[in-house]
Amino acid sequence: MPTTNTPAKRGRPPKPKEVKADTVEQAGQEIVRQKRKRSDLENFGEERVKPGDNARFLRNALIGYSLPPIDISDPAQVEQRIKDYFLHCVEKDRKPSVVGMANWLGIDRTTLNSWDRGEYREATHSHIVKKAMTILEELYVDYMMNGKVNPGSGCFIGKNHFGYRDVTENVLTMNNPLGAESDPSQMAQKYQKALPGTTIETE
Numbered sequence: 001m002p003t004t005n006t007p008a009k010r011g012r013p014p015k016p017k018e019v020k021a022d023t024v025e026q027a028g029q030e031i032v033r034q035k036r037k038r039s040d041l042e043n044f045g046e047e048r049v050k051p052g053d054n055a056r057f058l059r060n061a062l063i064g065y066s067l068p069p070i071d072i073s074d075p076a077q078v079e080q081r082i083k084d085y086f087l088h089c090v091e092k093d094r095k096p097s098v099v100g101m102a103n104w105l106g107i108d109r110t111t112l113n114s115w116d117r118g119e120y121r122e123a124t125h126s127h128i129v130k131k132a133m134t135i136l137e138e139l140y141v142d143y144m145m146n147g148k149v150n151p152g153s154g155c156f157i158g159k160n161h162f163g164y165r166d167v168t169e170n171v172l173t174m175n176n177p178l179g180a181e182s183d184p185s186q187m188a189q190k191y192q193k194a195l196p197g198t199t200i201e202t203e
Helices: 024-036 053-065 075-092 098-105 109-117 122-145 151-161 184-194
Strands: none
Touching: 053 075, 053 098, 075 098, 075 122, 098 109, 098 122, 109 122, 122 151
16 A cells, blocks of 8 residues: 655644733743743842842943043043042942943943053053053952952953963873883884884894
8 A cells, every 4th residue: 555644743733821911021021930930040130139239330330431531542641531430439339340441431342452462552551551450450369369259250350351261280191102011122023023024123
């Protein structure tokens, strides 16, 4: 009998689940929560955020964004703006950062890093930025040594801003590639059998 490739019946598709919510945003949050189905992930991404934290962080970022621009070609203005940023962090009791300093200068992080490395404006700006980066690095080390920053976040900051890296040392011990036999005459006899017709001389 001929056979036919009839697709197997898969049944009816499942009915869409009804999500009860007052707004689209709440509905999206409820869908994500149901997909996780884990109570420990119910507030994923907001575990350590207290009410008002997000607004406070954003207001702080907007201070730098709203500052009047400076002539970034003038090293004196650049240095003064960096000092202003550090003093602001002291006054507001905030952790300074590379990105925050760039925001106050009105430039992006890659430009700040190019000044630090001396790739651009080396003669006028590099020494200023290097001093500022050294201050930030010292603070970073203090935070890590005194448990003032999450270790995972600290590792990320150290690797991406200050050139730290994980170093693993591997010690390789080479075995004798010719085997355990070290007597030249014994080795000559061994390889003479493997290579008949070849003369192997030993010293």
